[in-house]
Amino acid sequence: MLTLVTGGARSGKSRHAESLVRDAKSVLYIATSQIFDDEMAARVQHHRDDRPAHWRTEERWQQLGDIITAQNDRDEAVLLECITTLVTNLLFASGAGEDPDNWDYAALEAQVQQEIDALIAACAACPSPVVLVTNEVGMGIVPENRLARHFRDIAGRVNQRLAQAADAVWLVVSGIGVKIK
Template identity: 65%
Template structure:
């Protein structure tokens, strides 16, 4: 498992796609974004356009452990783009869109971290190389609202788990990848 992290628009996607394309011709690209509005649809379209057309794409964000166990073909590398979006989607699903002031974030995080633990286990069990993209959210100011603060905490703990379990970790800053593990 290789984790690639960095800030928004740091070049993480291009970096991981370059790492993968240099070594593998067959790739399963797991895209965790969902279309929520026109702007997000445009972002997704840009990401699709920059990937090689022959890469297989699955668009999903739940139960990625099962996806890895059941969908990866022999000789295929896997790219998961991205954990932060996966967590945001899972958090929204689990909370039902309720008012953040009414949410039990400890209980919600427990379910999200179970998804991360299951993903790590699947990555450790598959023969396929798995490249995971995630945002490093902890390098900025503490958000002013409760939901954002809890999300940064949840994502930070998930990223730490992924990094501990990874064989390699890359930090991408201004389009430059630096191997930190």
């Protein structure tokens, strides 16, 4: 079963997603963040410290089909946090250090969608319950810069594809989860 949990920044979506896997015998937690500075290192360490000790953690953001497989233990839930960070990582890795104003966003989105296709296929084959966490990025104003506009558009389309593939979708607002699918 694939579940998507979406919401704004600091909406409580992570806590809600964790509650969905709380009763699993074990949890494979996939963290997609990368550490680039001291602030991010502190955030990641805080999240590591908050996770239950019996949860298994994989820190990666690509080739997720290598760890979400048909061979996963059905009693071990999978929690992936978070899709929008994964999209960010994919965009910057594919952008190869070029100025984002010069990126070919259509080509980059095609690469992101390939990774999302592989993720959806992996989740469909996996016997474990899988919970994906993402940010709802389309409820604010139109960003003023090109990178932010394209990111919002790409992340929004990724979220739509994941929601379509999901068996259940939760929207979390102010710490309250509302099942919308």
